[in-house]
Amino acid sequence: MARIAILGSGGFGTSLAVMSYHYGHQVVLWSKFEEEINAIRNYGENRKLLPGIAIENGIGLTTDLERIKGADLLIFAVPSFAVRETARSVKPFVSENTVVVNVGKGLEAGSLKRLSAVIGEELNSEKVVALSGPSHAEEIARGMPTTIVAASEDRKSAEYVQDILMNKTLRIYVSDDVIGVEIGGALKNIIAVCAGICDGMGLGDNTKAALMTRGIAEIARLGVCMGGHEATFAGLAGIGDLIVTCTSMHSRNRRAGILIGQGLSAQQAVERVGTVEGYHAAKTAWELAKSVDVTMPIVEQLHGVLYEHKDIRVSVENLMDRPKRHENEQVWQKTL
Numbered sequence: 001m002a003r004i005a006i007l008g009s010g011g012f013g014t015s016l017a018v019m020s021y022h023y024g025h026q027v028v029l030w031s032k033f034e035e036e037i038n039a040i041r042n043y044g045e046n047r048k049l050l051p052g053i054a055i056e057n058g059i060g061l062t063t064d065l066e067r068i069k070g071a072d073l074l075i076f077a078v079p080s081f082a083v084r085e086t087a088r089s090v091k092p093f094v095s096e097n098t099v100v101v102n103v104g105k106g107l108e109a110g111s112l113k114r115l116s117a118v119i120g121e122e123l124n125s126e127k128v129v130a131l132s133g134p135s136h137a138e139e140i141a142r143g144m145p146t147t148i149v150a151a152s153e154d155r156k157s158a159e160y161v162q163d164i165l166m167n168k169t170l171r172i173y174v175s176d177d178v179i180g181v182e183i184g185g186a187l188k189n190i191i192a193v194c195a196g197i198c199d200g201m202g203l204g205d206n207t208k209a210a211l212m213t214r215g216i217a218e219i220a221r222l223g224v225c226m227g228g229h230e231a232t233f234a235g236l237a238g239i240g241d242l243i244v245t246c247t248s249m250h251s252r253n254r255r256a257g258i259l260i261g262q263g264l265s266a267q268q269a270v271e272r273v274g275t276v277e278g279y280h281a282a283k284t285a286w287e288l289a290k291s292v293d294v295t296m297p298i299v300e301q302l303h304g305v306l307y308e309h310k311d312i313r314v315s316v317e318n319l320m321d322r323p324k325r326h327e328n329e330q331v332w333q334k335t336l
Contacts (some may be wrong), residue, residue, distance in 0.1 A: 013077030080106025165317035180228025189278030191215035200261020
């Protein structure tokens with residue numbers, strides 16, 4: 001049995017709490033917001049994000065960071081924009097033996113850093129693991145078979161996460177390619193917004209399949225440039241996560257995209273859906289791609305739609321009118 005502390009009572013944090021407690025671990029679920037914790041206590045479930053999933057009484061619900069002291073495993077399940085602030089807040093309560101896990105998917109605005117790098121920087125720890133792959137919270141909480149990747153520069157930490165969290169319904173592979181795993185997880189949300197826009201516009205299966213395929217090519221191009229391994233993007237944290245996020249109505253990114261495709265503004269769509277990591281990632285990825293001179297046409301066009309109020313149909317035309325290319329050009333060539 002491990003002592004597990006989870007930061008963030010959103011859908012994914014709650015699902016991990018439910019699963020971990022079910023398999024015999026001691027679990028504390030923390031939120032910065034008293035109203036979130038009180039709502040879970042009152043209803044016995046996270047009614048907003050995981051309706052119908054019982055939160056057992058043995059799961060510790062708290063807003064007190066003192067309660068995370070002594071955790072063997074500390075899981076960050078907060079939005080990308082809150083990662084650094086949260087890491088700074090928890091630092092006094094984290095021991096040098098604690099293995100830290102990030103399940104958030106995004107890049108930090110401004111610094112353009114990966115989230116595990118932000119956590120490691122703030123906690124001064126090398127025991128940071130990125131957990132990523134096709135994993136909707138709604139399905140993990142219901143015990144549906146799910147397979148993901150634990151990636152870290154510290155192999156023992158990745159294997160520890162594998163040992164503690166892997167169970168009959170959650171299979172975990174380990175990887176040393178933390179860059180590739182996190183870039184894949186962050187950027188697939190961008191393509192999922194685009195996939196939703198395609199659905200909202202009624203553009204059909206051909207368009208969406210092309211978007212997803214060329215989308216993973218863009219993600220891999222940037223990821224390899226940043227130091228990731230090309231093979232990672234053909235795996236669970238790459239194409240696997242992209243598929244599930246682009247095709248499921250569990251995906252807030254896809255749902256926001258559908259609303260945009262139907263005529264809502266980006267701001268209206270985000271307000272209606274809630275946290276949409278792809279909205280923020282479209283800006284940070286666009287900035288990162290420019291900074292390392294990597295061409296990402298889909299990301300560029302979505303950035304224009306979300307932040308420059310460009311017409312969606314013109315953006316589609318711009319993608320279709322790009323110069324001729326050979327499909328098998330290598331992903332690490334920057335000017336595709």
